[in-house]
Amino acid sequence: MIDVRLGATxxxxxxxxxxxxxxxxxxxxxxxxxxxxxxxxxxxxDRGVAVSIDGRIYRDSLxxxxxxxxxxxLMPRVAGG
Amino acid sequence: MxxxxxxxxxxxxxxxxxxxxxxxxxxxxxDRLGLTGSKEGCASGDCGACSVMLEGRLVCACxxxxxxADGREVETIEGMAGTGELHPLQTKFLELGALQCGVCTPGFxxxxxxxxxxxxxxxxxxxxxxxxxxxxRCTGYDKIIRAVLETAADLRGQ
Amino acid sequence: xxxxxxTRTTFDKVGTRPPRPDGTxxxxxxxxxxxDLAGAGMLVGKVLRSPHAxxxxxxxxxxxxxxxxxxxxxxxxxxxxxxGPDGKVKGEVEENVWDVARNVMARDKALYEGHAVAAVAxxxxxxxxxxxxxxxxxxxVLPHVTDVDEAMKPGAPLxxxxxxxxxxxxxxxxxxxxxxxxxxxxGDIEAGFAAADVIVEQTFRTEAAHQGYIEPHACVASxxxxxxxxxxxxTQGHFSVRDMCANILGMDLANLRVTSSEIGGGFxxxxxxxxxxxxxxxxxxxxxxxxxxxxxxxxxxxSGPTSSTSITARIGATRDGRITACDASxxxxxxxxxxxxxxxxxxxxxxxxxxPNVVLDCYDVVVNRPKAAAYRAPGAPMASFAIxxxxxxxxxxxxxxxxxxxxxxxVKEGSSSVYGPTFGAIGFVECLEAARDHPSLExxxxxxxxxxxxxxxxxxxxxxxxxTVNVNNDGTVLVSLGTPDIGGSRASMxxxxxxxxxxxxxxxxxxxxxxxxxxxxDTTGGSRVTHSAGLATxxxxxxxxxxxxxxAAALWxxxxxxxxxxxxxxxxxxxxxxxxxxxxxxxxAAMAPSTGGPIAGHAEINAEGAGASFAVHVCDLEVDPExxxxxxxxxxxxxxxxxxxxxxxVEGQYQGGVAQGIGWALNExxxxxxxxxxxxxxxxxxxxxxxSDLPMIDTVIVEVPNPGxxxxxxxxxxxxxxxxxxxxxxxxxRAIDRRMTETPMSPPRILAAxxxxx
Numbered sequence: 002m003i004d005v006r007l008g009a010t011x012x013x014x015x016x017x018x019x020x021x022x023x024x025x026x027x028x029x030x031x032x033x034x035x036x037x038x039x040x041x042x043x044x045x046x047d048r049g050v051a052v053s054i055d056g057r058i059y060r061d062s063l064x065x066x067x068x069x070x071x072x073x074x075l076m077p078r079v080a081g082g
Numbered sequence: 083m084x085x086x087x088x089x090x091x092x093x094x095x096x097x098x099x100x101x102x103x104x105x106x107x108x109x110x111x112x113d114r115l116g117l118t119g120s121k122e123g124c125a126s127g128d129c130g131a132c133s134v135m136l137e138g139r140l141v142c143a144c145x146x147x148x149x150x151a152d153g154r155e156v157e158t159i160e161g162m163a164g165t166g167e168l169h170p171l172q173t174k175f176l177e178l179g180a181l182q183c184g185v186c187t188p189g190f191x192x193x194x195x196x197x198x199x200x201x202x203x204x205x206x207x208x209x210x211x212x213x214x215x216x217x218x219r220c221t222g223y224d225k226i227i228r229a230v231l232e233t234a235a236d237l238r239g240q
Numbered sequence: 241x242x243x244x245x246x247t248r249t250t251f252d253k254v255g256t257r258p259p260r261p262d263g264t265x266x267x268x269x270x271x272x273x274x275x276d277l278a279g280a281g282m283l284v285g286k287v288l289r290s291p292h293a294x295x296x297x298x299x300x301x302x303x304x305x306x307x308x309x310x311x312x313x314x315x316x317x318x319x320x321x322x323x324g325p326d327g328k329v330k331g332e333v334e335e336n337v338w339d340v341a342r343n344v345m346a347r348d349k350a351l352y353e354g355h356a357v358a359a360v361a362x363x364x365x366x367x368x369x370x371x372x373x374x375x376x377x378x379x380x381v382l383p384h385v386t387d388v389d390e391a392m393k394p395g396a397p398l399x400x401x402x403x404x405x406x407x408x409x410x411x412x413x414x415x416x417x418x419x420x421x422x423x424x425x426x427g428d429i430e431a432g433f434a435a436a437d438v439i440v441e442q443t444f445r446t447e448a449a450h451q452g453y454i455e456p457h458a459c460v461a462s463x464x465x466x467x468x469x470x471x472x473x474x475t476q477g478h479f480s481v482r483d484m485c486a487n488i489l490g491m492d493l494a495n496l497r498v499t500s501s502e503i504g505g506g507f508x509x510x511x512x513x514x515x516x517x518x519x520x521x522x523x524x525x526x527x528x529x530x531x532x533x534x535x536x537x538x539x540x541x542x543s544g545p546t547s548s549t550s551i552t553a554r555i556g557a558t559r560d561g562r563i564t565a566c567d568a569s570x571x572x573x574x575x576x577x578x579x580x581x582x583x584x585x586x587x588x589x590x591x592x593x594x595x596p597n598v599v600l601d602c603y604d605v606v607v608n609r610p611k612a613a614a615y616r617a618p619g620a621p622m623a624s625f626a627i628x629x630x631x632x633x634x635x636x637x638x639x640x641x642x643x644x645x646x647x648x649x650x651v652k653e654g655s656s657s658v659y660g661p662t663f664g665a666i667g668f669v670e671c672l673e674a675a676r677d678h679p680s681l682e683x684x685x686x687x688x689x690x691x692x693x694x695x696x697x698x699x700x701x702x703x704x705x706x707x708t709v710n711v712n713n714d715g716t717v718l719v720s721l722g723t724p725d726i727g728g729s730r731a732s733m734x735x736x737x738x739x740x741x742x743x744x745x746x747x748x749x750x751x752x753x754x755x756x757x758x759x760x761x762d763t764t765g766g767s768r769v770t771h772s773a774g775l776a777t778x779x780x781x782x783x784x785x786x787x788x789x790x791x792a793a794a795l796w797x798x799x800x801x802x803x804x805x806x807x808x809x810x811x812x813x814x815x816x817x818x819x820x821x822x823x824x825x826x827x828x829a830a831m832a833p834s835t836g837g838p839i840a841g842h843a844e845i846n847a848e849g850a851g852a853s854f855a856v857h858v859c860d861l862e863v864d865p866e867x868x869x870x871x872x873x874x875x876x877x878x879x880x881x882x883x884x885x886x887x888x889x890v891e892g893q894y895q896g897g898v899a900q901g902i903g904w905a906l907n908e909x910x911x912x913x914x915x916x917x918x919x920x921x922x923x924x925x926x927x928x929x930x931x932s933d934l935p936m937i938d939t940v941i942v943e944v945p946n947p948g949x950x951x952x953x954x955x956x957x958x959x960x961x962x963x964x965x966x967x968x969x970x971x972x973x974r975a976i977d978r979r980m981t982e983t984p985m986s987p988p989r990i991l992a993a994x995x996x997x998x
Contacts, residue, residue, distance in 0.1 A: 008660035009598070010583045013423035014407060053661040057948060059848045060703065074660040077583065102366065118276035119269015121504070123454040124536040128923035131454055159269035172267040176259040179888030182727035182896065184266030185273055185455040185504025207932075214932040217923060219452045219505050220727060222895030223931040225888070 003067055005031060007045070008053070008076040016041045028052050029063030031073065051076040090151040092117070093161025101148040107141075108132045110148035111158060119159035119188045123217065130216030133189040134158045140196040142215075159188035162195065171195055171233045180229040182220035190216050194230045202238055206231060247945045247952045253739045254951060257888045260731035261749050262502075271502045274458030274474030275533045282460065283312055283361040285522045285532035286368040287515070288375050289542060290350030290357055293608040293916025294384035294397065297346060297357060297377060304374040305360055310367035313525035314375070315518065316358045317347045321490040335512060339577040341488045343611045344517050349382070351399060351576035352608045353917045354541030356514075361522040361530045384608040384916040388573040389550050391417040391607045399576055399606040417606045419578030424586060424600040426658065432565025432597025436556025440633040444626040446965065446983045447909035448548040448573075451615050452900070452928045455504020456539045461519035462529040467491070469523070471498045473516055476506040476724055477763025481513055482755045488517045496520075499754040500724045507900070508614030509544055511763050540921035544613020545910060547572040547580045551626040561640045561648045563631075565597040566590055570623060572604060575611040580604045585619025588962065589627040590658040591697040592668055592854060593649045598658055608916055614765060617698045617958035621901060621965050625983065628694040628966030633979065642693045642970070643676045643856070659699075667880030667944030668695070668854035674940050675856040675878045685975075689862045689873065692971025696855045696962025700955035701766030702847035702948075706759035707776035709737060709784050711839040715826030717741060717784075719750040719777055722761030723769045727896075727957070728889035732770050733777045735885050736951065740781035742808035743825050759844045767955025770885055771946070772847035778950050783841030788828045791835045796820045849948020850955055855879035857898065857963035863975040865994060868987030870906055870972060876938045877963075882946040882954030894960045895937040901964025903929045909984050 005021045012019060018041065023034040031052065035042050051060040053074040059065050060078055067073060085100040092115060099114035106125075111117045111134070123129035125144045132143040135157035136150075162169045171194050174180070181187045190213065197204060197212045204212065209230050210223070218226060265271040302314045323341050346355045358375050362368040383397035390396055396417055405412050407421040433439060459473035469491070475481045478500040486493050503510060515532040523530040534543065553568035568589075574580025586600040635642040650668045657663055675681070675693070685691055708720040719733050730750040738745045762768065785805050792810035793800040802817035803810050809822035832839045860874040877894040884890040907927045911919040920926045945952025969980045978993040 006660060009424040009426055009600075009658060010422055010587060010602075012425055013409075013421075016409070056662045056664040057849050058661070058699070060701075061846050062848055065848070072662055076659065076661070112276075113278070116278070117269070118272065121273065121455065122275065122533075123456070123504075124923050126536065126922055126924065129454055129536075163268055168264070168267065172264075175267050176263040179257065179260075179728065179886075179892055181263070181266055182889070182892050183453070183455070183503060183505045184262075184271060185453075185502075187266050188269045191267060206936075210932040210934075214930040217454055217928060217930065219454055219507070219900065219928060220896045221892055222897075222899035222937050223929075223934055224895045224937045225892060227931065227936070 003031060003069065003071060003073055005035060005073045005075060008074045010077050011045050011075055014044050025067060027063065027067060028059055028065040031067060045075060049078050051078050086149050088149055088152045090153070091155045093157055103149060105148045106144050107146040107148045107151055108143035111143060117158055117160050121185050121188065128217070130193060131186050131189040133192040133216065135192065135196060140193055159192055162191060169195065170236055171230070174229040174233045178225050178229045178232070180221065180225040186216060186218045190218065190226055197230070198234050198237060202234060204234060247947055248950055249945070251739060253735050253745055254883070254885050255887065257886060258731065258745050260728050261734055262725065262730055273455055273504050274501045277460045277472050277501065279460065279529045282529040282531050283363060283526055284365045284368045285359055285361045285519055285530045286372055287356045287518065288358040288372045289538070290346065290353060290355040292350055292379060292381050293353045293386065294382040295350050296380040296382060297348060297350060298380055299378040300358055301376040302358060304376065305371040308367065308371050308374060310363040311360055311371045312363065312528060313361040313522045314358065315521045315525060317345050319521055320345055320488065323488065335484065336579070337484065337487045339579070339611070340484055340512060343577060344488065344514060352610050354538065354610060356518065356542065359518045359522060361526050361528070385417070386607050386609055386912045386916050388548055388571050388605050388607060391573060391605050392571060392603065399608060403606070418603050419606055420604040422583045422602040424583065424598065424602065427597035429565055429567055429597045429599045433556045435558065435564045437559040438634060438637050439554060439556040440630050440637070441554035442630060442979065442981055443550065443552045444629065444981045446549045446622045446625060448545045448609070449615065449904045449908045450540060450545040450926065451507035451509035453505030453507060453509055456534040456536060457510070457514055457543060458533040459516050459519050460529055460531045461516070461523040463520055463523040465527065468495045469520055471496065471516060471520060472501055473498065474501045474503045474510060476503065476510045476726065476765055478724065479722060479755050479761050480511070480763050481516055484513045485517045485520055489520060497754055497756045500752055503724050503726050506726055507616045508618060508765060511614050511765050512544060514543055536923065537921045540926060541918050542610055544611055546615035546618065547574055547612050547622070548910065549622040551622065553626045553630055555630045555634060557634050557638070559638065561638055561645045563593055563595045563649045566595050567599040568626065569601045570603065572619060573607040573609065574604055575609045576606055577611045578604055578606060580612055581619030585623040587659045588617065588620035588697050589623030592651060592695045594651050594655045595649070595658065616897060616900065616961040620696065620698060620962045621904065624694065624696050624962050625965035625969060628963065629969055629979065629981070632970040632973070643672055646695055647672050663852070665944055665947055666852055666854060667942050670942045670944055671854050671856045671878045671880055674942055675858055675876065678876055678940065680874055680876050680938060681858060685860055688865060688975055689860065690971045690974035692859045692967045692969065692974065694857055694963040694966035694970060696857070696959050697852065698767060698958040698962060699852050700771065700850035701768045702772045702850040703762035703766065703768050704760050704846050705772040705776040706761055706844045707773060707780045707842070708758060709777065709780040709841040711784055711829050711832065713830055713832060715743070715747065715829040717743065717748045719748065720753040720758060721750055721773055722753055722758040723764045723773045724752055726764060727892060728886060729769045729773065731889065732885040733773060736774050736777050737781050740778050741784065741825060767853065767957040768850060771850050771949055771953045771955050774885065774951070774953055775847045775949055776843040776845050779843035779845060780841035783843070784839060787839050787841070788825065791828055791831065792823045795835065851882050851946025851948055853880055853954045853956055853959040855959045855963055857967040859967040859971045861968065861971045861975065863972060863990060868990035870985065870990065872902060872935055874935055874938070876940070877960055878940040878942060879956060879959055880942040880944050880954060881956045882949065883943055883952035884941045885951065885953060887941060890941055890956050891939045893956045894939045897960025898937050898964055899929050899934060901961045902934065902968060905965045905968035905983050905985055907984050907986065
């Protein structure tokens with residue numbers, strides 16, 4: 002079980018709930034299963050997110066493994082100048 | 083409107099071109115003679131990226147009419163290195179990493195060479211004021227100033 | 241995919257300072273920048289821009305311009321394919337293409353002074369200029385708004401009549417100029433302030449600044465009759481230029497090849513398109529190559545400066561200097577389209593500190609100004625100006641040394657970040673300690689002099705990267721990169737390849753390849769290149785070594801497991817592997833044609849694991865109480881680079897960011913008249929720092945390795961512009977004993993503060 006949390010900038014978009022448990026082994030599965038299980042996350046997911054796993058931020062890595070019990074946050078996609 | 087015939091010397095070689103009466107020396111160098119080392123950063127004399135020597139005087143080529151070069155000598159960045167050998171300022175800029183994007187570099191080098199020819203032993207403040215007409219947005223000027231001061235010392239044999 | 245590596249700590253070549261491979265061309269004037277390309281039959285393209293801050297375009301009549309001899313093409317909004325708000329996007333475009341397409345050419349309305357409304361291609365600049373004067377636009381001038389606070393008021397002129405604020409629940413019924421609202425919330429804000437012994441609150445304002453790259457935007461487009469096109473331009477990301485142009489113009493990605501010229505500065509401002517789609521259209525219509533360049537005036541009026549902001553912030557702390565709570569409202573205008581960097585900025589402002597209770601309200605606001613583009617650590621310098629100024633107030637009230645106050649609250653490995661995740665290995669405490677212990681801090685400032693200290697943070701970014709390392713038969717190596725080199729990155733890539741391949745640096749050269757030669761590369765931005773392209777270069781080099789081991793093993797007719805790579809040679813791994821003379825890199829390269837063909841390594845990766853970078857800046861300055869003029873006397877920039885590959889260019893990033901930040905703090909601002917027209921679109925009136933304005937800028941490179949890179953690299957480009965606004969403001973405030981809350985801190989503002997007037 003992975004407890005997906007919302008990064009601070011996304012929390013206001015999901016009705017205040019902060020924790021979204023899913024069974025998943027990869028980033029792609031996390032995103033797909035969140036989409037199915039939590040309709041309130043659709044606004045967050047539709048705008049595109051990065052995923053932080055144990056403090057490391059992954060922006061486009063659907064195949065990345067997510068260890069069970071990892072700290073997982075959804076984050077806005079940030080690039081920079 | 084008829085074009086003007088300009089006969090000039092650029093980097094020691096005879097050169098001639100036809101230009102509009104309102105055309106700047108910078109445009110003529112770049113578009114008529116293909117010497118694109120002098121850059122247009124502002125076209126108003128504020129950035130110094132087009133610094134060239136005209137009859138031994140440091141000028142912004144964007145503030146000089148092309149026709150004014152008639153019968154006079156122009157030196158540009160393309161003429162700074164000797165045959166097969168860089169000018170000591172060019173070498174020092176490379177050694178000290180005194181450039182990042184490099185677009186202001188030709189102007190700085192032409193201006194710095196003019197400084198050292200006139201004042202072989204400038205202090206930091208003199209270098210900063212002499213180069214105040216050349217804008218650099220990448221380096222914060224630190225390494226450029228150091229490169230000019232070190233080259234000056236090298237040329238004086240110190 | 242996760243790349244396997246452990247972080248290396250000893251180096252042979254990395255960390256040295258050799259000359260860059262592109263250097264000689266740049267000191268001799270040979271290097272070709274955006275405006276330096278010429279071709280046979282090339283036309284000159286020019287843009288007609290709106291003289292009004294906000295106006296409906298009732299009609300555009302181009303017939304007189306088209307009839308002018310020498311005019312070969314005219315384009316207006318009618319020539320752009322329709323893109324719906326939900327238009328499908330090809331490639332890797334991150335920006336909203338609907339907005340970019342409308343920024344490139346106005347449709348129903350001109351949204352800011354300088355907004356493009358038509359363009360011509362003609363046989364000369366003079367003819368093109370004359371043609372622009374012959375285009376008749378029928379305007380209906382509308383009320384405008386350029387100030388962020390004014391734009392948020394009810395009844396303000398609406399930039400987009402139908403824009404409903406996103407992110408509010410329930411959604412507002414009435415349209416407004418607030419594009420998006422975001423709340424960042426953590427802990428219990430009321431309990432946090434209840435636990436505070438001291439609470440400080442201020443409102444801050446920063447004016448818009450421009451990246452100020454010395455090279456104006458420039459491009460050359462050439463479109464063939466079969467729809468295939470080539471584009472040459474100065475950009476931070478030619479792959480994203482390709483993707484944006486193809487999307488805006490309805491082209492297949494394979495039909496557009498983009499070559500990045502040398503680039504004369506970008507700082508985020510060259511991450512989008514302005515002229516490029518227009519040039520492609522003009523070329524398509526005329527059947528000729530078209531060159532377009534912006535004048536400096538156009539760069540200021542119509543490229544992408546950063547936001548002006550208005551920020552109200554409140555911070556509470558205990559008597560012993562622990563931050564207990566921060567709530568703040570951040571209002572950033574992003575110009576005429578949504579997308580100001582407000583929420584990143586807000587997060588970056590508080591990111592250096594371990595504060596359990598936070599509420600940050602973020603408003604992305606549209607106004608009648610050019611669409612903001614990224615500018616070095618987008619959004620962060622303004623937020624840090626507010627937060628770091630308030631921390632200085634707290635330090636003063638509690639009589640705690642400002643570095644010590646920050647040390648008591650600094651995030652470290654294991655701290656929760658304000659944006660959520662837990663920090664890995666970071667170097668903020670190390671930066672604070674290096675600043676505290678630096679000898680330049682021993683000297684006490686004199687009369688009218690003071691010292692200001694501020695910290696800064698940028699998260700950095702990795703991203704998609706594709707690199708090829710080709711081995712030539714003489715043993716030299718060519719690295720093909722897809723990330724435009726703005727500040728010396730080719731030298732860093734050559735160092736990393738030489739380090740991996742154990743060959744001399746001088747034997748490695750690097751080039752920036754065009755979009756047809758490599759897989760997708762994300763833009764040079766987000767401080768990503770030395771990290772991501774470095775990672776890919778190292779990975780590609782390792783694949784070269786793998787191939788070389790295979791070739792040697794095959795030659796010796798032994799298993800590849802029985803050979804090792806050691807000191808630039810392939811050797812048998814031990815006595816059992818047989819008695820073979822080691823084969824050097826050069827020897828294997830020379831044998832390549834007869835042992836299976838060319839040897840090359842590729843890496844196509846999505847570089848994750850960019851490490852966050854923290855900085856601490858110290859500024860000593862003097863204020864002239866008669867004139868209000870500030871002279872910066874000494875400046876120290878301390879920053880964690882993880883590992884400095886080429887220290888000259890790391891120091892250069894620190895120094896350049898400081899100079900830009902000092903300019904923003906003291907001089908630079910967009911000044912709009914009551915007519916909504918920019919008053920200072922030139923370097924004379926928008927004054928960036930010149931050499932005589934600045935002292936030498938001292939640097940300390942802290943190296944706390946980033947575990948997300950085999951050499952420990954962190955991006956360094958953006959963080960250096962984050963602290964200077966506050967470092968300068970804290971010093972000025974101490975020098976005049978008045979809190980400075982607005983940038984630029986120009987002489988009139990400083991005199992007004994000294995006089996006590998608002």
